Amino acid sequence: xxxxxxxxxxxxxxxxxxxxxxxxxxxxxxxxxxxxxxxxxxxxxxxxxxxxxxxxxxxxxxxxxxxxxxxxxxxxxxxxxxxxxxxxxxxxxxxxxxxxxxxxxxxxxxxxxxxxxxxxxxxxx
Numbered sequence: 001x002x003x004x005x006x007x008x009x010x011x012x013x014x015x016x017x018x019x020x021x022x023x024x025x026x027x028x029x030x031x032x033x034x035x036x037x038x039x040x041x042x043x044x045x046x047x048x049x050x051x052x053x054x055x056x057x058x059x060x061x062x063x064x065x066x067x068x069x070x071x072x073x074x075x076x077x078x079x080x081x082x083x084x085x086x087x088x089x090x091x092x093x094x095x096x097x098x099x100x101x102x103x104x105x106x107x108x109x110x111x112x113x114x115x116x117x118x119x120x121x122x123x124x125x
Contacts, residue, residue, distance in 0.1 A: 041066065083096075
């Protein structure tokens, strides 16, 4: 699952990504191990939603964080939560997480969003 995506539910998640993010990297079928991690994530997400009765970002983000950590470990990457960044305007911000190479080079950032957030407007920000 590409970084920065939000699980949308349903059977056409890959179609959603391809349709809304055609300018990004092409979709690649996950490896068998990655598919197991994704399936575990989806099961955990369903359980969290069922038990909490909520789909808010703050409730479900832990499941995605676990997925990023596990997938990163497979590729020798380290997940760091609340990763600090400096914007182009020199403002200090923190994204929800980042996957880094052991040489401290970030390879991807993650910012959780609620299902109801307009991802297209967030992409433009």
